[in-house]
Amino acid sequence: MLKPMKIKEILQLKESGDSIRQIAINKGLSKTTVQELLKKCELHGISSEQIVEENYGDLLALLYPRERTDEAQKEEPDWETVHQKLTTRKRTNLKYLWVEYKEEYPDGYEYSQFCNRYAQWKGVNKEVTMVQEHIPGMRVCVDWAGLAPELVNVKGKATKAYFFV
Secondary structure, eight states: OOOHHHHHHHHHHHHTTOOHHHHHHHHTOOHHHHHHHHHHHHHHTOOHHHHHHSOHHHHHHHHOHHHHHHHHHSOOOOHHHHHHHHHHSTTOOHHHHHHHHHHHOTTSOOHHHHHHHHHHHHTOOTTOOOOOOOOTTTOOOOOBOSSOOEEEOTTOOEEEOOOBO
């Protein structure tokens, strides 16, 4: 499902005379995606100028009716509880919490949507990245590898073993 501003940009490119192939390359989409979007917009009489005036939810409901109704029927997790479990429980990650969620709501969100919605709730923008160049041998990054297990020697004395990665 495309965002309204991206839809507007695609419509503007089409209105300026670009081909479907050129638009697809320009926007990093498949030709089929662009073609289907343009057909839906033509069917509903949507132009690039109308997207500014239209409500985001109304536009998506108009262009993607099935996806919006399926989405509305899914049970939304309690993100505050999910976040609390992530920060307080040891050895817990989103995958474990998603499995718990799916056991309670089998028709709920799949893992990728669960993670996306948690990131949205938390306010994280997944598109932000920072490329770091690493010259081999110049730096080393060290971190703890989980909880420290106890090793017991033949005399029965236990010592903690700390692992770094």
